[in-house]
Amino acid sequence: MMRVRINGSWLELVEGDITQQEVDAVVNAANPSLRGGGGVDGAIHRAGGPQIMAEAQRYGGCPTGEARITSGGKLKARYVIHAVGPIYRDGRSGEAELLASAYRYSMQLASEHRIESIAFPAISTGAYGYPLPEAATIALRTVIAELRQRPEIKLARFVLFGRNAYDAFAAALQALLPPA
Ligand code: AR6
DSSP: OEEEEETTEEEEEEESOGGGOOSSEEEEEEOTTOSOOSHHHHHHHHHHOHHHHHHHHTTTOOOTTOEEEEEOTTSSSSEEEEEEOOOOSSSOSSHHHHHHHHHHHHHHHHHHTTOOEEEEOOTTSSTTOOOHHHHHHHHHHHHHHHHHHOTTOOEEEEEESSHHHHHHHHHHHHHHSOOO
């Protein structure tokens, strides 16, 4: 576990399962149809039950780089924010901006819904193939900038699935922080 103070708020890295988090909102790594899938998406819908899908369907989809919010169903979290990251192609097809946008959009929705604690997965790094080191740097840089601008969000936690993802985020965070 790693924990750093960003102004008055906390940024945390933990290894674990996002469906088990006791936070106001968990972020789903969704696809533009919002109709479910594997990975985090499958796990969230399985754990949260059919209410989440019923609400998500009403949006009729979500463009890449944006996000939509539903209730958390049976999850401990009150909300699920369905964020759509990019499919990684070659790194020169706008992927970095779209990935940053998915995180920014999620933080904006969190602010609007008075969400004080939010848990993110490593969006786009599974089925969508984004290389972990690059994705980690973009994710952390973006969420740190958002925490600085949105002091009402008190905690942003990255929930990394497996040692490999955790280590990539820990290394990226060390590299972003000012030297002690
Ligand atoms: N908790 C936290 N992280 C997890 C969990 C979990 N329970 N399960 C997997 N991960 P992915 P993407 C990690 O594939 O790349 C779906 O089919 C996983 O190890 O879930 O954005 C959607 O419907 C990886 O590091 O999302 C889309 O079609 C990270 O979460 C597509 O996959 C993201 O992997 C989205 O692909």
